[in-house]
Amino acid sequence: MGEGARAVGRTTGTVAVGTAEARRDEGWLPVTEAATLPVDRVHAALRTGPAGLAPEEVLRRRSRLGANAVRTHRVSAVAVLVRQFRSALLGLLLVAATVSYFVGERTDALVIAVILTISVGFGFVNEYRAERAGAALHERIRHTVPVTRAGRIEVVDVVDLVPGDVVRIELGTVVPADLRITETHRLECDESVLTGESVAVAKDPAPVPAGTALDDLASCALMGTVVRAGSGLGVVVATAGHTAFGRIAAGLGGRQGETEFQRGLRRFSLMLARVAGVLTAVIFVINLVLHRPVIDAVLFSLAIAVGITPQLLPAIVTASLAAGTRTLARRRVLVKRLVCVEDLGNVEVLFTDKTGTLTDGRLSLTETLGPDGRPDAHVLLAGLLANEATTGGDGNPMDQALWAASGAAAQPVAAYRRVGLLPFDHQRRRVSVLVDGPDGRMLVTKGAAEEVMALCRDVPEAARRALDERLAGGGRVVAVAARPAPGLTGIGPDDERDLTFGGLLVFLDPPKPDARAALDRLATLGISVKVITGDHPAVAVRVCAQLGLPVAGVLTGAELAGIDDAALPAAIESTTVFARVSPEDKARLVHAQRAAGRDVAFLGDGVNDALALHAADIGISVAGGTDVAKDAADVLLLEKDLDVLADGVTEGRRIFANTIKYVLMGTSSNFGNMFSAAGASAFLSFLPMLPSQILLNNLIYDLSQVAIPTDRVDADQLARPAHWDLREIRRFMLTFGPLSSLFDFLTFALLLSVLHAGPVEFRSGWFVESLATQTLVVFAIRTHTSPFWRSRPSRALLLAALGAVAVAWLIPYLPVAGPLGFRPLPAVFLPVLVGLVAAYLALVEVTKRTLFASSDLLRPRRREPAAVHRRRTHRRAARFSSR
Ligand SMILES: Nc1ncnc2c1ncn2[C@@H]1O[C@H](COP(=O)(O)OP(=O)(O)OP(=O)(O)O)[C@@H](O)[C@H]1O
Numbered sequence: 001m002g003e004g005a006r007a008v009g010r011t012t013g014t015v016a017v018g019t020a021e022a023r024r025d026e027g028w029l030p031v032t033e034a035a036t037l038p039v040d041r042v043h044a045a046l047r048t049g050p051a052g053l054a055p056e057e058v059l060r061r062r063s064r065l066g067a068n069a070v071r072t073h074r075v076s077a078v079a080v081l082v083r084q085f086r087s088a089l090l091g092l093l094l095v096a097a098t099v100s101y102f103v104g105e106r107t108d109a110l111v112i113a114v115i116l117t118i119s120v121g122f123g124f125v126n127e128y129r130a131e132r133a134g135a136a137l138h139e140r141i142r143h144t145v146p147v148t149r150a151g152r153i154e155v156v157d158v159v160d161l162v163p164g165d166v167v168r169i170e171l172g173t174v175v176p177a178d179l180r181i182t183e184t185h186r187l188e189c190d191e192s193v194l195t196g197e198s199v200a201v202a203k204d205p206a207p208v209p210a211g212t213a214l215d216d217l218a219s220c221a222l223m224g225t226v227v228r229a230g231s232g233l234g235v236v237v238a239t240a241g242h243t244a245f246g247r248i249a250a251g252l253g254g255r256q257g258e259t260e261f262q263r264g265l266r267r268f269s270l271m272l273a274r275v276a277g278v279l280t281a282v283i284f285v286i287n288l289v290l291h292r293p294v295i296d297a298v299l300f301s302l303a304i305a306v307g308i309t310p311q312l313l314p315a316i317v318t319a320s321l322a323a324g325t326r327t328l329a330r331r332r333v334l335v336k337r338l339v340c341v342e343d344l345g346n347v348e349v350l351f352t353d354k355t356g357t358l359t360d361g362r363l364s365l366t367e368t369l370g371p372d373g374r375p376d377a378h379v380l381l382a383g384l385l386a387n388e389a390t391t392g393g394d395g396n397p398m399d400q401a402l403w404a405a406s407g408a409a410a411q412p413v414a415a416y417r418r419v420g421l422l423p424f425d426h427q428r429r430r431v432s433v434l435v436d437g438p439d440g441r442m443l444v445t446k447g448a449a450e451e452v453m454a455l456c457r458d459v460p461e462a463a464r465r466a467l468d469e470r471l472a473g474g475g476r477v478v479a480v481a482a483r484p485a486p487g488l489t490g491i492g493p494d495d496e497r498d499l500t501f502g503g504l505l506v507f508l509d510p511p512k513p514d515a516r517a518a519l520d521r522l523a524t525l526g527i528s529v530k531v532i533t534g535d536h537p538a539v540a541v542r543v544c545a546q547l548g549l550p551v552a553g554v555l556t557g558a559e560l561a562g563i564d565d566a567a568l569p570a571a572i573e574s575t576t577v578f579a580r581v582s583p584e585d586k587a588r589l590v591h592a593q594r595a596a597g598r599d600v601a602f603l604g605d606g607v608n609d610a611l612a613l614h615a616a617d618i619g620i621s622v623a624g625g626t627d628v629a630k631d632a633a634d635v636l637l638l639e640k641d642l643d644v645l646a647d648g649v650t651e652g653r654r655i656f657a658n659t660i661k662y663v664l665m666g667t668s669s670n671f672g673n674m675f676s677a678a679g680a681s682a683f684l685s686f687l688p689m690l691p692s693q694i695l696l697n698n699l700i701y702d703l704s705q706v707a708i709p710t711d712r713v714d715a716d717q718l719a720r721p722a723h724w725d726l727r728e729i730r731r732f733m734l735t736f737g738p739l740s741s742l743f744d745f746l747t748f749a750l751l752l753s754v755l756h757a758g759p760v761e762f763r764s765g766w767f768v769e770s771l772a773t774q775t776l777v778v779f780a781i782r783t784h785t786s787p788f789w790r791s792r793p794s795r796a797l798l799l800a801a802l803g804a805v806a807v808a809w810l811i812p813y814l815p816v817a818g819p820l821g822f823r824p825l826p827a828v829f830l831p832v833l834v835g836l837v838a839a840y841l842a843l844v845e846v847t848k849r850t851l852f853a854s855s856d857l858l859r860p861r862r863r864e865p866a867a868v869h870r871r872r873t874h875r876r877a878a879r880f881s882s883r
Pocket residue numbers: 353354355396398399424426429430431446447448449477478532533534535536606608
């Protein structure tokens with residue numbers, strides 16, 4: 001058990017029995033109690049202060065209370081091994097084989113033991129490697145937060161937080177522990193992960209009355225929730241399992257959440273297990289009625305059950321996902337968790353920002369226009385004054401571009417002294433400064449052109465015309481404006497009024513040439529791309545036109561405000577460009593799309609994108625993006641490029657398509673064969689296959705399947721996301737299963753009546769036939785194309801399937817044939833078997849056409865709200881994971 005899990009375990013007891021004093025002795029406070037205390041009492045109780053803890057004290061608390069983790073990603077070989085035996089079937093089989101060993105059937109029991117050992121070892125290696133890959137992903141990802149310790153601000157891994165730490169949180173931050181708020185600047189948190197309530201909760205340092213419920217704790221920020229607006233400072237009062245979030249996460253199980261693939265497989269396995277259970281009971285009874293030895297009957301029926309249940313499947317899916325993450329890493333796409341590959345495959349709608357994705361992202365100043373709409377170098381001065389960057393190259397891209405402009409050095413910036421700043425924010429979309437200069441004290445504003453114009457007393461018609469022209473040409477334009485401000489000492493948003501229009505700054509950010517091809521690729525993947533930007537609609541529309549992205553409709557933030565939640569999904573459906581939107585709008589759009597049942601990806605790199613990144617099914621950011629965005633994202637692109645994103649989607653869908661191949665194999669011949677063996681045992685005077693032979697058959701079959709993840713996938717199976725549908729799978733089973741059995745009985749009839757086979761020949765012949773039908777059927781069902789040879793399988797799959805048949809054919813000639821109960825087949829068997837297998841495959845091929853044509857295996861899924869919530873909690877919890 002990891003430290004986090006241990007902390008969780010220990011807490012549950014403490015919370016139940018501990019007194020407030022006892023908790024203080026341990027060095028933490030329940031958030032409900034801390035919320036009622038004044039800040040200085042909280043500081044005193046936790047022996048901390050505004051300057052934070054000393055490093056030695058942090059270490060002491062860390063070792064006493066453990067990591068601030070609710071998950072562990074330590075891989076324990078022992079745990080993986082134990083899990084291999086968790087199947088009751090294997091246990092029963094081992095017991096039965098042991099009994100059989102002592103009762104007399106020594107060789108058979110030994111053979112069973114050997115085969116089981118190989119199977120278990122194989123499952124172990126697969127699963128262990130996949131788990132290691134998953135853990136390696138977690139090792140590489142760090143979620144950090146700025147913390148004040150011993151008076152200095154340092155960036156600390158969230159799992160290293162201890163009670164008493166002083167933490168700064170801002171827009172988009174996931175609150176890293178239960179915090180008692182000490183200072184706020186319009187701080188609001190989205191606590192829906194805990195309460196299910198999506199309305200943001202305003203925070204304030206004042207204590208709340210005793211007995212206040214968790215969802216009303218205005219003086220605290222709760223672990224796992226997201227800062228929806230503003231910023232603040234808080235002191236950690238409780239970590240890990242001592243928090244409400246920690247308890248919820250523990251309730252979901254300490255391990256990482258199951259993926260939809262895995263859940264689908266588990267249900268599928270369960271379905272097969274039920275069938276196997278019934279079958280086993282029936283065979284057992286039949287064999288008893290026929291007075292066969294009990295132990296033989298037990299072993300035979302258990303072996304059949306093992307043959308039907310797909311033990312290896314979950315491990316193989318995890319291994320495929322792990323291989324997928326490696327493939328993507330080579331394309332410079334980093335996923336934070338294995339499940340992300342699967343989520344990428346599910347994407348139906350992509351919201352993307354404009355700058356850097358559709359455009360180059362390198363802004364350069366091209367024109368400065370005066371109020372008369374004509375070039376005017378003087379306008380640049382205002383741009384340099386209302387500017388948060390310095391010549392050193394920090395600040396936002398637009399401000400940097402102004403400093404980099406050719407005329408910048410010549411501007412008399414030095415003649416002005418800044419006395420106040422109202423920083424840029426994505427809601428206001430402007431920045432203002434207060435400067436003292438040759439004309440006295442001035443307020444200078446720079447921001448979104450039409451919005452700044454609206455604050456001006458009077459804007460010349462020529463300037464408006466110039467703006468419209470530049471926007472239509474795809475230029476990014478901001479306006480500058482100013483007014484004298486004698487006596488003003490600081491600026492608030494209300495001071496940005498009665499301005500005198502100063503001019504326009506026009507920037508060029510040309511479309512990315514290769515974005516066009518990437519957009520086409522996303523379209524063939526059935527993904528609808530929507531552009532979401534804080535920029536002017538005309539600019540976004542222009543870029544779309546240049547890249548060939550058809551624009552169905554345009555909505556601005558102001559228009560969105562007038563659309564209620566019920567009407568929003570329809571509005572989104574008919575819109576391609578969302579412009580002049582705020583960070584909140586971005587998140588609201590994502591929420592609405594998800595609520596309408598679509599799988600949403602959001603691509604963005606700014607602080608203003610963090611909320612939407614959290615809200616999306618899969619958040620994607622860029623290596624060069626802001627820390628908050630990178631922290632919020634599930635996937636990081638090392639290069640901001642839509643094409644690699646298309647790779648990610650393809651990879652996710654490829655893995656799913658290949659997983660379905662296993663399932664269809666399992667439900668067709670494999671199931672049919674086991675069913676036939678069971679049936680045959682009722683009317684034959686001997687067992688149609690020995691238990692050890694069934695297990696060997698199953699082992700070879702399993703081994704041949706390992707090549708499936710390498711298989712090629714037809715384009716039609718990649719064209720849209722696919723989801724599990726158990727009913728469809730059952731339909732396959734009820735069609736292909738009996739079809740396979742039909743051929744088995746034909747084989748039995750031929751073996752017995754025409755070839756006069758005795759028990760040993762019968763088993764040898766059927767061993768080969770059953771393995772050939774089980775493994776070769778993959779070529780027919782791996783593709784919807786007919787005839788199947790028009791779609792080429794991967795070489796590894798071809799070799800594995802043919803190899804399995806060859807091995808089955810060879811075994812009777814090997815020295816092990818004796819102990820295994822086989823004998824070489826007479827020459828006439830060969831053409832007969834070849835004919836049977838060919839006829840079987842032909843029939844599968846014909847049946848598959850009708851089955852695939854009417855199949856809805858690719859049906860879009862309906863999502864249960866509870867599952868969505870659970871998934872989000874798992875995802876949030878994954879960021880608090882330690883070894
Ligand atoms: N440094 C700045 N000073 C003044 N105004 C700015 C500045 N940066 C951006 N703006 C204005 O605010 C608008 C929105 O910018 P913001 O960065 O919020 O957009 P965004 O959603 O990130 O857009 P994109 O899709 O281009 O990344 C810009 O179109 C511009 O008009």
